[in-house]
Amino acid sequence: MRNPFRSTRVRLTLVSAVQFSMVVTAAAVGFWGASSQFEYAAVDASLRAQGNAVRATVEQSTSSGSPILPSRSSTGLPIDSFVVGPDNLLLADSASVVTFSSVSSLVPVHGFPVHAELETVVLPEGAMRVLLRQIALPDGRTGGLLLVRPIDDVRFRLVQSAVLLVLIGTGLIVACWLLAWRLAGRALAPVREMSTIARAITEQDLHRRLPEELPANDEIGQLARTFNTMLLRLESAFDSLQRFTADAAHELRAPLSIMRTQLEVTMRRRRTEAEYVHSNATLLREVEQLTRVADHLLLLARADSGALLPKLEPLDLPDLVEEVADRWQASAAAKGAALKCSVVHGGRLMGDPDLLKRLLDNLLDNALRHTPSGGEVGVVAICADGVWTVSVSDSGPGVPVDAQPYLFERFSRGDPARSRSTGGAGLGLSICAAIARAHGGSIELAPGPLSGATFILRLPIHHGAAPNPSPPKETGSRPMAGAQASTGEVMAASPSRDRDH
């Protein structure tokens, strides 16, 4: 069975109602105690006043005759008076309620007290308040005065007020419990609604949101907003994951279907040796493309999980840039383009040579691919203020303005209509950005010296930072990617020498 105390509503109700009940009980007990004190103080005052009156009467009486004692106080209350001699024998009384035999046991054996003493006793006639005090008898001896006041009326009034207080208190407590239950229910209603909606949200309807029409500083409103922000992030992440999976599947499927078609066509009949060579060359090209995409995806997955840890070593970056540029000279020449490299030798850089070569290869591959015959590609490396800047510019058409915000996103291509034969998978720049981040640097598209695109890579000479560079947060759906996507964010990177790529 479900434990009811696990319900927040029950607990809230209990806490507030118990507190209120305690306050009500304390107030009732305090009130009753005060009125009881007040009642008994009034009784005692009337007894003292009566005692004074009786003493005056006794003192003024002659020693021969017994005094006539008043049987009521000045306010009309019935108070029995008994005057007792030194031998404890009754000398005079005004008994109207009790007899001396009923109260004789109250007469002190060792004499009456000098000052008034009060006590409550229960006699067969009922509850009484009794005053005992010394008194001077008309014959000069010392006697005692005993005054008895019935207090059943006082007790009755106190019982009455106690019953009334219990009734009112119980009513208030019950009302408070009901109110607390209702208020807790109302306060928690949005939480219940939120939990119902949240439970119903699946990956298919991540666009759903919780209602936020609560006061801005209300905790539950804040919770709803926080939850909605989380949903937005989840939706973005989910969207980009779906896009990524679809793109990756497409990139892997395309070479596979080409290979399949190629094999089917080749196997239809016997082929000449030249035809087999041609077919194998096609297959090899597609296998290379598959390997390249798989390789890129693996590197990006590692970057995402923070496992892309560059193997840092002191590097002469200008040498590395020149080496990479030299490797691309043949391709540039084949295309009829001029590849110019200009480097300024400066301080060494802590970096992973293999990763940095891969980054520069991607940039030069792009630049040469987009540079027309007779065009120019320029590579410049300079160091200033502890940062190495490597720019790769070309005289191609540049990156279309529409494509710029998404340039560094995975599978983003400037021209979506471009065929596979003329373009790549759209992973090169996102890999460049991941490698730059792993080195604590950044990469961005910026205006350059040539008419086409210019990519600027910035790498700090020293970068001591967290060993596990976290990947940039995917901005999700394309319209949200914004200008940030046109730069590889500068992020802390690992100084670790471990290598896992």
Ligand SMILES: Nc1ncnc2c1ncn2[C@@H]1O[C@H](COP(=O)(O)OP(=O)(O)OP(=O)(O)O)[C@@H](O)[C@H]1O
């Ligand atoms: N130098 C450049 N000039 C013009 N457009 C460029 C240039 N470099 C990149 N782009 C645009 O950016 C897109 C993304 O480039 P990226 O390197 O990420 O992918 P890719 O070159 O298409 O494929 P991959 O690099 O995976 O083989 C390209 O499709 C292209 O439209």
Ligand SMILES: [Mg+2]
């Ligand atoms: Mg590329």
